[in-house]
Amino acid sequence: MFPKVNPMTLENVLSRIDAEMPAATDRLLDLLRIQSISTDPAYKAECDRAADWLVADLASIGVQAAKRATPGHPMVVGHVDGDGPHVLFYGHYDVQPVDPLDLWDNDPFDPQIEETPNGAVIRGRGSSDDKGQLMTFVEACRAWKAEHGSLPCKITFFFEGEEESGSPSLVPFMEENAEELKSDIALICDTGLFQSKTPAIITSLRGLLGEEITIKAANKDLHSGMFGGVAMNPIRVLTKIIAGLHDESGRVTVPGFYDGVPELPEDLAAQWQALAFDHAAFLGDVDLSVPAGEQDRTPLEMIWSRPTCEVNGITGGYTGEGFKTVLPAQASAKISFRLVGDQDPHKIRENFRAYVESCLPADCTVDYKGHGNSRGSVMATDHPAFEQARVALSDEWPEAAAFAGCGGSIPIAGHFKKILGTDAMLIGFAKDDDQIHSPNEKYDVESFHKGIRSWARILDAMTRA
Amino acid sequence: MFPKVNPMTLENVLSRIDAEMPAATDRLLDLLRIQSISTDPAYKAECDRAADWLVADLASIGVQAAKRATPGHPMVVGHVDGDGPHVLFYGHYDVQPVDPLDLWDNDPFDPQIEETPNGAVIRGRGSSDDKGQLMTFVEACRAWKAEHGSLPCKITFFFEGEEESGSPSLVPFMEENAEELKSDIALICDTGLFQSKTPAIITSLRGLLGEEITIKAANKDLHSGMFGGVAMNPIRVLTKIIAGLHDESGRVTVPGFYDGVPELPEDLAAQWQALAFDHAAFLGDVDLSVPAGEQDRTPLEMIWSRPTCEVNGITGGYTGEGFKTVLPAQASAKISFRLVGDQDPHKIRENFRAYVESCLPADCTVDYKGHGNSRGSVMATDHPAFEQARVALSDEWPEAAAFAGCGGSIPIAGHFKKILGTDAMLIGFAKDDDQIHSPNEKYDVESFHKGIRSWARILDAMTRA
Numbered sequence: 001m002f003p004k005v006n007p008m009t010l011e012n013v014l015s016r017i018d019a020e021m022p023a024a025t026d027r028l029l030d031l032l033r034i035q036s037i038s039t040d041p042a043y044k045a046e047c048d049r050a051a052d053w054l055v056a057d058l059a060s061i062g063v064q065a066a067k068r069a070t071p072g073h074p075m076v077v078g079h080v081d082g083d084g085p086h087v088l089f090y091g092h093y094d095v096q097p098v099d100p101l102d103l104w105d106n107d108p109f110d111p112q113i114e115e116t117p118n119g120a121v122i123r124g125r126g127s128s129d130d131k132g133q134l135m136t137f138v139e140a141c142r143a144w145k146a147e148h149g150s151l152p153c154k155i156t157f158f159f160e161g162e163e164e165s166g167s168p169s170l171v172p173f174m175e176e177n178a179e180e181l182k183s184d185i186a187l188i189c190d191t192g193l194f195q196s197k198t199p200a201i202i203t204s205l206r207g208l209l210g211e212e213i214t215i216k217a218a219n220k221d222l223h224s225g226m227f228g229g230v231a232m233n234p235i236r237v238l239t240k241i242i243a244g245l246h247d248e249s250g251r252v253t254v255p256g257f258y259d260g261v262p263e264l265p266e267d268l269a270a271q272w273q274a275l276a277f278d279h280a281a282f283l284g285d286v287d288l289s290v291p292a293g294e295q296d297r298t299p300l301e302m303i304w305s306r307p308t309c310e311v312n313g314i315t316g317g318y319t320g321e322g323f324k325t326v327l328p329a330q331a332s333a334k335i336s337f338r339l340v341g342d343q344d345p346h347k348i349r350e351n352f353r354a355y356v357e358s359c360l361p362a363d364c365t366v367d368y369k370g371h372g373n374s375r376g377s378v379m380a381t382d383h384p385a386f387e388q389a390r391v392a393l394s395d396e397w398p399e400a401a402a403f404a405g406c407g408g409s410i411p412i413a414g415h416f417k418k419i420l421g422t423d424a425m426l427i428g429f430a431k432d433d434d435q436i437h438s439p440n441e442k443y444d445v446e447s448f449h450k451g452i453r454s455w456a457r458i459l460d461a462m463t464r465a
Numbered sequence: 466m467f468p469k470v471n472p473m474t475l476e477n478v479l480s481r482i483d484a485e486m487p488a489a490t491d492r493l494l495d496l497l498r499i500q501s502i503s504t505d506p507a508y509k510a511e512c513d514r515a516a517d518w519l520v521a522d523l524a525s526i527g528v529q530a531a532k533r534a535t536p537g538h539p540m541v542v543g544h545v546d547g548d549g550p551h552v553l554f555y556g557h558y559d560v561q562p563v564d565p566l567d568l569w570d571n572d573p574f575d576p577q578i579e580e581t582p583n584g585a586v587i588r589g590r591g592s593s594d595d596k597g598q599l600m601t602f603v604e605a606c607r608a609w610k611a612e613h614g615s616l617p618c619k620i621t622f623f624f625e626g627e628e629e630s631g632s633p634s635l636v637p638f639m640e641e642n643a644e645e646l647k648s649d650i651a652l653i654c655d656t657g658l659f660q661s662k663t664p665a666i667i668t669s670l671r672g673l674l675g676e677e678i679t680i681k682a683a684n685k686d687l688h689s690g691m692f693g694g695v696a697m698n699p700i701r702v703l704t705k706i707i708a709g710l711h712d713e714s715g716r717v718t719v720p721g722f723y724d725g726v727p728e729l730p731e732d733l734a735a736q737w738q739a740l741a742f743d744h745a746a747f748l749g750d751v752d753l754s755v756p757a758g759e760q761d762r763t764p765l766e767m768i769w770s771r772p773t774c775e776v777n778g779i780t781g782g783y784t785g786e787g788f789k790t791v792l793p794a795q796a797s798a799k800i801s802f803r804l805v806g807d808q809d810p811h812k813i814r815e816n817f818r819a820y821v822e823s824c825l826p827a828d829c830t831v832d833y834k835g836h837g838n839s840r841g842s843v844m845a846t847d848h849p850a851f852e853q854a855r856v857a858l859s860d861e862w863p864e865a866a867a868f869a870g871c872g873g874s875i876p877i878a879g880h881f882k883k884i885l886g887t888d889a890m891l892i893g894f895a896k897d898d899d900q901i902h903s904p905n906e907k908y909d910v911e912s913f914h915k916g917i918r919s920w921a922r923i924l925d926a927m928t929r930a
Contacts, residue, residue, distance in 0.1 A: 206690070210788045219752040224775050225671070225873025226897075228803050229767035231748065232757035235776040235798075236711065243708035246701065283696065283828075287684040290827040292697035302694040310689050311700040312791050313782035318799065323675045323836040325801055326777050333700075334783065336790055338693050362755035363748075371788040408690025437688075 010460045016143040017452050024139045024452065025113065025122070025445070027057065031093075031131050032111040032124045038073055038094035039165035047073040047161045050093040054159055061142045062150075063157060068177075070169035073161030077180070084153035084463045085385075088183035088422065090412060091134030091190065092163035095126035096437045103439035113445070120445040128434035132443035133189040134159065136429065136451030144456060152463040156183055163190075163412075166372070170412065174419045185385045186416045187458075191406060191428035193447070194275065198399040199454065201389055202426035203268065204305060204378045207339035208409035209348055210371025213241070213356055214332035217364050221317075222327040232363050234331040235316045241359045242333060245309050250294040252309045252337075255351050260342030262378075264305050268403065272300050275402050285432075304405020307376075308338040334371070338407065345373035374411040380423040385462055389427060392457035396450055429454070475925045481608045482917050489604045489917065490578065490587070490910070492522065496558075496596050497576040497589045503538055503559035504630035512538040512626045515558040519624055526607045527615075528622060533642075535634035538626030542645070549618035549928045550850075553648035553887065555877060556599030556655065557628035560591035561902045568904035578910070586907040593899035597908035598654040599624065601894065601916030609921060617928045621648055628655075628877075631837070635877065639884045650850045651881040652923075656871060656893035658912070659740065663864040664919065666854055667891035668733065669770060669843045672804035673874035674813055675836025678706070678821055679797035682829050686782075687792040697828050699796040700781045706824045707798060710774050715759040717774045717802075720816050725807030727843075729770050733868065737765050740867050750897075769870020772841075773803040799836070803872065810838035839876040845888040850927055854892060857922035861915055894919070 017024075036050035037043040051067045051074045058065035058078040065078025073094060098108040106112060111124030122132060141151055158181060162169055174181060194200035215234040222231050247253050264272070279299035283289055293302035302308075316331025318324035337352075339345060349370065356366055379386070381403060393401035406426070413424040429451035435441045482489075501515035502508040516532045516539045523530035523543040530543025538559060563573040571577060576589030587597060606616055623646060627634055639646060659665035680699040687696050712718050729737070744764035748754055758767035767773075781796025783789035802817075804810060814835065821831055844851070846868060858866035871891070878889040894916035900906045 208790070210790075212788070217753065222751060223873075223902075224773070224777065224801060224803070225871075227751070227768070228775050228801075228872060229758040229771055229773040230744070230756045230764050231751065231753055232755070233775055235779050236707070239704040239707040239776070239779070242701070242704040279695070286687060286692070286696065288682065288696055288828045290697070291695045292826070292828075293694040299695050303692070306694055308689070308694040310693050310698055310790075310792060311704070311782065312689065312789060313784045313793075314700050314704070314796065315780050315784040317776065317778035319778045319780040323677070323799055323801070324777060325673070325675075325775075327775060328778075331779065334788055336689060336693075336788070338689070361757070363753045363757075406690075407693060408688075432691075 010457065012147045013143050013456045013460070014453055016147055017139065017456060020139070020143060021449055024135070025448070028122065028132055028135050028448065029111045031135065032122070032126055033109055035109050036094050036126070036161065037097050038162050040097060044073070047094055051076050051159070051161060054093060057138065058157055061138070061145050065157060068173070070173055072169045075161065075169070075173055076157070076159040078157040080151050080155050082151055082154040085185065086154040086156070086183040087462070088156040088158055088181060088186045089137045090158045090160070090186060090188045091137065092130045092160040093134065094161045094164050095129070095131070096164050098125050098439070100439065105440055108441070114442070118444075121442040122445060122448065123440060123442045125441055127441055127443035128430045129436035129441065130163065130190050132448055133428050133430065133451065136448060137187070137189055137455045139452040140455035140459065143452070144459065152459045156181065167411070171415060171419065174415055178420055182420050183422055185383060186422050186424040188410070188412060188424055188426045189428050190410060191426045192430035192432065194402040194404050195399070196431055197397060199393040199397045199401045199427070199429070200404040201386060201393070201401055202379060202406045203381050203403045204340065204405045205376060205410050205413055206307070206407055207343065207345060207374040207376040209337040209339060209345040209373040210334065211336070211349065211352060212332060212334045212369040212371060213238075214330055214367040215241070215364055216330045216367065218327070218329050221329050224325040224327050227327055228325070231327055232361060233327050234364060235328060237359065237361060237364050238314070238316065238331045238333055241356055242311055242314070244359065249296070250292065252307065254309070254348065254355055257307065257348060257351070259347070260344060261307055262341040264301060271403050275300070275404070300405070303407040305340055307340050307343055309335065311335050338409065340376040341378065343376060345375060349373065374409055375414060377414045377417070379413070379425065383423050383425070384465060385425055388461040388465055389425060389458045392461040393427070393454055396454045396457050427454070427458070475922065477612045478608050478921045478925070479918055481612055482604065482921060485608060486914055489600070490913070493587065493597055493600050493913065494576045496600065497587070497591055498574055500574050501559050501591070501626065502562050503627050505562060509538070512559060516541050516624070516626055519558060522603065523622055526603070526610045530622060533638070535638055537634045540626065540634070540638055541622065541624040542642075543622040545616050545620050547616055547619040550650065551619040551621070551648040552927070553621040553623055553646060553651045554602045555623045555625070555651060555653045556602065557595045557625040558599065559626045559629050560594070560596070561629050563590050563904070565904065570905055573906070579907070585910040587910060587913065588905060588907045590906055592906055592908035593895045594901035594906065595628065595655050597913055598893050598895065598916065601913060602652070602654055602920045604917040605920035605924065608917070609924065617924045621646065632876070636880060636884065639880055643885055647885045648887055650848060651887050651889040653875070653878060653889055653891045654893050655875060656891045657895035657897065659867040659869050660864070661896055662862060664858040664862045664866045664892065664894070665869040666851060666858070666866055667844060667871045668846050668868045669805065669870045670841060670875050670878055671772070671872055672808065672810060672839040672841040674802040674804060674810040674838040675799065676801070676814065676817060677797060677799045677834040677836060679795055679832040680829055681795045681832065683792070683794050686794050689790040689792050692792055693790070696792055697826060698792050699829060700793060702824065702826060702829050703779070703781065703796045703798055706821055707776055707779070709824065714761070715757065717772065719774070719813060719820055722772065722813060722816070724812070725809060726772055727806040729766060736868050740765070740869070765870070768872040770805055772805050772808055774800065776800050803874065805841040806843065808841060810840060814838065839874055840879060842879045842882070844878070844890065848888050848890070850890055853926040854890060854923045857926040858892070858919055861919045861922050892919070892923070
């Protein structure tokens with residue numbers, strides 16, 4: 001499809017990557033020392049400093065990059081011209097807050113290489129999410145450039161600084177700079193391996209709809225000695241509403257909820273079957289044993305391809321030490337829906353709210369607060385890059401690469417498709433135990449090393465094609 | 466039944482009460498200035514000071530009283546000999562904490578007389594619960610003594626200092642001093658009027674059983690992107706358990722729950738009917754309109770004579786601002802049962818816990834924490850003191866006294882019966898809007914004044930009989 005532009009062998013690039021690992025690691029540690037917590041305004045200058053660091057680092061491999069202002073933290077955008085396909089690479093340089101700080105064994109911004117029974121790890125905030133992953137691609141390009149004198153194809157680097165705080169500037173920026181950001185394929189490195197030796201190419205992402213409901217009854221908290229038995233208790237109403245959200249078989253009961261949910265294509269079902277996912281081990285790690293979702297679905301389907309309804313928080317009445325015989329004036333819950341296929345978050349929100357109202361007894365009212373919504377995404381696995389990447393990854397790792405679903409919600413993939421018309425391919429090297437968003441976050445040195453090598457192989461495969 | 470011991474007229478005593486109101490009020494204000502918060506160890510010396518104050522005040526009307534040590538705050542016990550029935554009077558000198566302090570219009574321990582559209586009130590912590598009520602009886606005795614030279618009959622004064630912190634020393638003290646505390650009838654002043662012009666004699670109290678349950682699933686909080694759909698969510702389990710506690714008609718579903726619940730005797734039912742309880746106004750005051758309990762019961766039955774199950778608190782997952790897609794490791798609720806008649810709290814606790822276990826799916830466990838239990842009480846309304854008090858109260862107040870149930874739980878009445886074999890009669894003058902346990906607690910000057918006069922009339926009626 002694209003002309004062959006790299007006459008020299010891939011082996012040289014891979015050897016250089018191996019040889020340069022100490023320097024590449026030092027660069028990553030340098031980036032990890034920048035405290036780019038995007039959600040806390042106190043770290044605004046640090047986010048800026050991370051963007052500057054990236055601009056300079058891209059310049060060092062010949063990429064003309066610039067810090068681009070947004071109402072929030074800056075984007076970094078860099079371009080390099082070339083033959084062959086136009087590839088955009090996305091990652092984010094901002095990180096999660098570090099509290100509770102006392103649960104860290106070391107300063108989260110003084111990253112260390114640590115030997116562990118499972119191999120060496122890079123410990124520090126952002127090592128896995130997402131600075132380490134972002135740098136796998138940059139380091140692959142650096143080695144390529146050193147061997148070949150140029151990058152393998154036309155590449156756009158696109159780094160965000162607000163991913164951990166809801167990406168408020170992302171969609172407007174993409175819309176305003178659509179022409180500049182359009183490419184043949186967007187590569188996103190913010191996901192994980194399927195298993196520790198098995199790389200994964202994400203075939204679908206779930207969308208996310210958040211709703212907060214507050215049920216109100218009396219105009220103040222009441223004493224249950226005086227009113228108990230005659231006054232409506234909003235906790236009773238709220239628990240009835242929540243208890244009715246699933247039927248006995250684990251299906252969500254919101255009317256029309258399954259409209260637009262596709263059946264798993266047979267070929268994908270066969271591939272997933274072949275993955276021999278060890279759900280006993282997956283659940284056993286957190287002391288569970290029985291899959292709790294729809295009883296006629298496999299555990300992998302439950303996580304990857306089926307929609308869910310979960311209560312993420314509930315509160316009402318007295319929740320401190322001891323006991324207080326209060327009848328509370330209100331009770332509330334935060335409820336989220338993971339969405340797949342063509343499920344329409346707006347329609348589901350509407351139907352959910354209608355269901356809630358249908359459960360309200362006399363004297364009760366409800367307040368709603370929407371907490372964002374995004375649709376599920378299905379990747380264009382028939383795009384040739386997917387098969388090229390699958391072969392390339394299978395060459396690098398001990399186990400063949402898997403086409404895998406992802407239960408999480410990464411809205412950017414949908415944005416690339418909707419705003420730019422560009423298909424996205426998500427490949428990442430994080431492990432389940434990386435403790436992202438938690439104390440003692442780490443990234444395996446193996447993830448970093450093989451991640452860099454993987455991108456070199458993928459670029460090679462895409463540009464050789 | 467008892468010899469007539471008071472040849473002088475009741476009218477003299479009542480006139481003296483009227484004339485002495487300024488001095489009686491000053492004494493109450495003095496007692497209210499003592500910060501006798503029993504639950505907070507920081508106020509131990511203040512509780513002691515309140516006990517001393519009462520010992521001295523009783524001495525001033527010729528009662529030999531003493532502070533009696535307990536493992537907690539002291540009791541005050543005083544005796545005066547006399548002819549006729551032996552009456553014990555119970556009240557408590559301790560008060561609730563005052564937080565949130567910023568919701569008080571004045572210092573809670575700098576009590577003030579305040580004019581309001583509904584008449585003058587005594588504002589301050591403990592004014593209604595229970596120092597003001599306690600002093601109605603003491604002031605009635607003072608006026609009687611001043612007019613007659615002696616008290617009307619043999620009286621035991623029994624004041625507690627731990628009522629607001631669960632009365633840990635009460636039962637042991639009563640058991641150790643049973644012979645000393647036995648009497649013909651125990652008078653308790655810690656309840657309210659039926660309506661602002663209608664005094665009430667309590668005919669029954671509900672018992673109280675408290676249970677806290679914590680449902681546990683995974684061994685840590687999980688991310689709903691990774692585990693949502695396959696991992697059991699303990700909030701889902703908890704809400705199912707709670708939603709199943711009532712059926713559609715409002716009945717509690719715990720097996721055997723209604724064992725021992727008596728039907729309302731016909732005569733009492735007729736009396737309650739005659740009270741013409743305005744449930745629309747009662748509920749309307751707190752913006753409710755429809756009685757929420759068992760649909761085949763009257764609102765007064767729901768509050769006074771029927772058992773209940775209420776959730777007083779629930780918590781699980783993320784309850785702060787915004788949203789977090791967490792699958793919590795646990796969720797918990799505080800649940801209380803108000804009990805009547807012969808309902809056995811131990812049996813109900815056992816059956817409730819068996820019900821909870823029957824709802825637990827695989828991988829879930831439950832922790833229980835019991836929060837006390839007491840049985841319901843039915844007063845001995847055939848004791849002659851009840852009819853004597855009813856007539857006496859009806860003479861004092863604009864409306865005839867009501868035999869009324871009480872939805873609250875005042876375990877002391879049961880203790881008098883069980884430990885001492887003494888029937889108790891609960892009469893009090895608090896109003897619904899007294900804000901007990903809350904900021905800006907008050908006691909109407911009318912409650913205080915007519916309360917004192919009521920006790921003078923009741924003592925007169927009991928000793929003239």
